[in-house]
Structure formats: structure tokens, C-alpha cells
Amino acid sequence: MITTTDLTKVYRSRGREVTALDGVSLHVEPGEMYGVIGRSGAGKSTLIRCVNLLERPDSGTVTVDGQDLTALPGPRHRAGRSLRRARTGIGMIFQHFNLLSSRTVRGNVELPLEILGLTRRERARKALELLDLVGLADHAAAYPAQLSGGQKQRVGIARALAGDPKVLLSDEATSALDPETTRSVLGLLRDLNKQLGLTVLLITHEMDVVKAVCDSAALMEHGRIVEAGVVNELLATPGSRLARELFPVAGPVAGDGRTVVDVTFHGENAGQPVISHLARAHDVDVSILGAAMDTVGGRQVGRMRIELPGHPESNAEALAYLRERGLTVEPAAREAPAPRETPADGGTDEDPGPRPTDALAPEGTR
Known part of the structure; x- marks a missing residue:
């Protein structure tokens, strides 16, 4: 549904160049x-803005629903209508809601419908249907100042659905919300994904968001994707950085004369007493140094850092025992220092980004 190929984007200002996307x-x-x-600063916001061409990449292609958007003329071009039409199939949710304070909730949802040329009656009917879908039908006459953060974001989601999109883009949609509200909004996005068959691309700096709703994920650093794949498969992949960051486990890894490994439990073995079986079957003392467990995609997944006495060579049979039972076993990795953050996004997290009407605005109004 969405394919980007070798996207590059460089921002230039006062003789300085910042590469936001580097062959994505x-x-x-x-x-x-x-x-x-x-x-x-990893380039996430630039990437998502390039998907609907609110930012045009310097090179590379963006294909959505089989259509190469980068081949279409820009909105200021005489033939730019085709790009605007393609954008109506792509909804976007913003981090800071971007609601118009002078309009009611219903009025905010009706705004893109006005741009699309629907009649007043059609706009009212459609807006109320969408507000009902996100659980805010009884707040249609309220103003944004009267809403909570979670309610404002639900209005933003309803507005993003106004054009009956096949693709929904979420630009840090939950980063300004408290944990409980975040879970509620993520649950709504997951429900809409299943109910409407929406393809959802979301960017985030929160690992809990990926664990809660994502089927697949990609890790970006300095404008590049350094790892990508199906979440459940990544969790079973030795050496996966995403798996380590989704389920970080603490515990010392240095020292001679012992074996320290990280063990990932997934599928049916997540609830089995494998470690106690290991201790009895191989007559070995097992120390648990750290553990993390959660639910991903409706399945229980966990990681555990354990210590066995003796060198890895002397524990080969014990480690093979764990692998034979479907667990992923790898040497515990030392924590690397956090990389220094750089503004590769061409802005900061506080940048509200493009206006919500940019993707639908008539030619010559932007």
C-alpha cells in the first residue's frame, strides 16, 4: 500500500546542509x-511528510495504493489537481491536534469536506457519522477549548477520515497525551484499522506504542532505516536492536567464569516454566538478572537476562536445551552510549508541522 524507494531529503539554510533522509x-x-x-532528529517527521508529499523529496519515489505520487506535478502546477486528488486518499493526524479554535467540533470535521465541495447537508451528515465513529457524537457542538487532549485527538482522527482515505498517517499523535489517554487513542486507531481496513503508518519515539498496536516496525537513525520487519519475527531474531529496545533487560554482563545471555520467550513457550526445567535437567544454578514481559499483537512476549556459572563452552548443552524449546538465546549485549541527537528532521518535536488543510487546499491558497 505504501512504498518508498531510496528517498533523500536535504535541508539547506545559511550555507549549511542537513540530510534528513538518506536513501530510505x-x-x-x-x-x-x-x-x-x-x-x-532521526528523520521520522520528514519521512511521513514525504509520504503525502507535503515535503517533496530531493530524489527517490513514493508510491501509495499503486500510484507514484512523486511523478505527479506539484499543487502550484496547472496539472496539480491529480496530486490533490491522490492526497484525499491519505488522512493525516498531527501531534498538536491543529484544530481551529473558532470552529465547533463538527465544524472542524466539516472543514476538509467543504474543500472537497460537499453540500452543507452532506457535510453535516458525514461529520456526525465520523464523530460517532470516534465516540464524540455528543460533543459535536462543543469547541476545542472545552475538550480534553484525548478528545481533541479524536476530533483530529475524525477529520483525517473525512475523505474516506485508504491510508492514515499519524505524526506522533499520542506524544502529547497521558498514558491512559494514549492507550485509548491507540485502541481507537487499531479498531479503525480493523473496521475500515485502513493502512496506518505512524511515527513515534515511544516503544510502548509499537508494542501496543504495530504489526511491523522500522528503526530510524540519522535519516536511515537501520532495521525493519514484522514485530513478532524481530523478537525471535538474534541480535535484533528493535527487540532489545522493545524489551530492555538490565543486569551486569562483565566478569570472567560465567555465562550471561538474554533469552526471548514468545509464542506458547512464554508461559512455560522453562528456566526451572533447565535448572533441574542440567543440574545448574540459574540466576535471573533482569526480565521484561508484555503483550504484543495479542501474544505474550518476554525477555530475560540469566547467568549460568562457568564459561559459555561449558554451558553449550544448557543453552542448546533452551533453543530446542523455541527460545531465542544470545549473548547479553553491553549497553552502548546514547547517540547525540541532531536536528535531522529540520525542526524539533515542538514544530507543529504542516497545517491540517495543506493536503486538501485548493490551488493558489497555500
């Missing part, structure tokens, strides 16, 4: 919830 290739399947995660 990404593929999102139809109906998938895909998360792009990375630190501030």
Missing part, C-alpha cells in the same frame, strides 16, 4: 499497522 526504502502492506520509531 520502506514497504507497508495493505491493512497493516506500521510503526517507524527513532529518537528526535
Whole structure:
């Protein structure tokens, strides 16, 4: 549904160049919830803005629903109508809601419908249907100042659905919300994904968002994707950085005469007493140094750092025992220092980004 190929984007200002995207290739399947995660400055916001061409990449292609958007003329071009029409199939949710304070909730949802040329009656009917879908039908006459953060974001989601999109883009949509509200909004996005068959591409710096709703994920650093794949498969992949960051486990790894490994439990073995069986079957003392467990995609997944006495060579049979039972076993990795963050996004997390009407605005109004 969404494919980017070798996207590059360089921002130039006062003789200085910042490479926001450096050859980014990404593929999102139809109906998938895909998360792009990375630190501030990794290039996430630039990537998502290039998907609907609110930012035009310097090179590379963006294909959405089989159509190469980068081949279409810009909105200021005489033939730019085709790009605007393609954008109506792409909804976007913003971090800071971007609601118009002078309009009611219903009026905010009706705004893109006005641009699309619907009559007043059609706009009212459609807006109320969308507000009902996000659980805010009884707040249609309220103003944004009267809403909570979670309610404002639900209005933003309803507005993003106004054009009956096949693709929904989420630009840090939950980063300004408290944990409980975040869970509620993520649950709504997951429900809409299943109910409407939406393909959802979301960017975030929160690992909990990926764990809660994403089918697949990609890790971005310094304008590049350094790892990508199906979340459950990544969790079973030795050496996966995303797996380590989704389920970080603490515990000392240095020292001679002992074996320290990280063990990932997934599938049916997540609830089995494998470690106690290991201790009895191989008559070995097992120390648990750290553990993390959660639910990903409706399945329980966990990681555990354990210590066995003796060198790895002397524990080969014990480690093979764990692998034979479907667990992923790898040497515990020392924590690397956090990389220094750089403004590769061409802005900061506080940048509200493009106006919500940019993707639908008539020619010559931007």
C-alpha cells in the first residue's frame, strides 16, 4: 500500500546542509499497522511528510495504493489537481491536534469536506457519522477549548477520515497525551484499522506504542532505516536492536567464569516454566538478572537476562536445551552510549508541522 524507494531529503539554510533522509526504502502492506520509531532528529517527521508529499523529496519515489505520487506535478502546477486528488486518499493526524479554535467540533470535521465541495447537508451528515465513529457524537457542538487532549485527538482522527482515505498517517499523535489517554487513542486507531481496513503508518519515539498496536516496525537513525520487519519475527531474531529496545533487560554482563545471555520467550513457550526445567535437567544454578514481559499483537512476549556459572563452552548443552524449546538465546549485549541527537528532521518535536488543510487546499491558497 505504501512504498518508498531510496528517498533523500536535504535541508539547506545559511550555507549549511542537513540530510534528513538518506536513501530510505520502506514497504507497508495493505491493512497493516506500521510503526517507524527513532529518537528526535532521526528523520521520522520528514519521512511521513514525504509520504503525502507535503515535503517533496530531493530524489527517490513514493508510491501509495499503486500510484507514484512523486511523478505527479506539484499543487502550484496547472496539472496539480491529480496530486490533490491522490492526497484525499491519505488522512493525516498531527501531534498538536491543529484544530481551529473558532470552529465547533463538527465544524472542524466539516472543514476538509467543504474543500472537497460537499453540500452543507452532506457535510453535516458525514461529520456526525465520523464523530460517532470516534465516540464524540455528543460533543459535536462543543469547541476545542472545552475538550480534553484525548478528545481533541479524536476530533483530529475524525477529520483525517473525512475523505474516506485508504491510508492514515499519524505524526506522533499520542506524544502529547497521558498514558491512559494514549492507550485509548491507540485502541481507537487499531479498531479503525480493523473496521475500515485502513493502512496506518505512524511515527513515534515511544516503544510502548509499537508494542501496543504495530504489526511491523522500522528503526530510524540519522535519516536511515537501520532495521525493519514484522514485530513478532524481530523478537525471535538474534541480535535484533528493535527487540532489545522493545524489551530492555538490565543486569551486569562483565566478569570472567560465567555465562550471561538474554533469552526471548514468545509464542506458547512464554508461559512455560522453562528456566526451572533447565535448572533441574542440567543440574545448574540459574540466576535471573533482569526480565521484561508484555503483550504484543495479542501474544505474550518476554525477555530475560540469566547467568549460568562457568564459561559459555561449558554451558553449550544448557543453552542448546533452551533453543530446542523455541527460545531465542544470545549473548547479553553491553549497553552502548546514547547517540547525540541532531536536528535531522529540520525542526524539533515542538514544530507543529504542516497545517491540517495543506493536503486538501485548493490551488493558489497555500
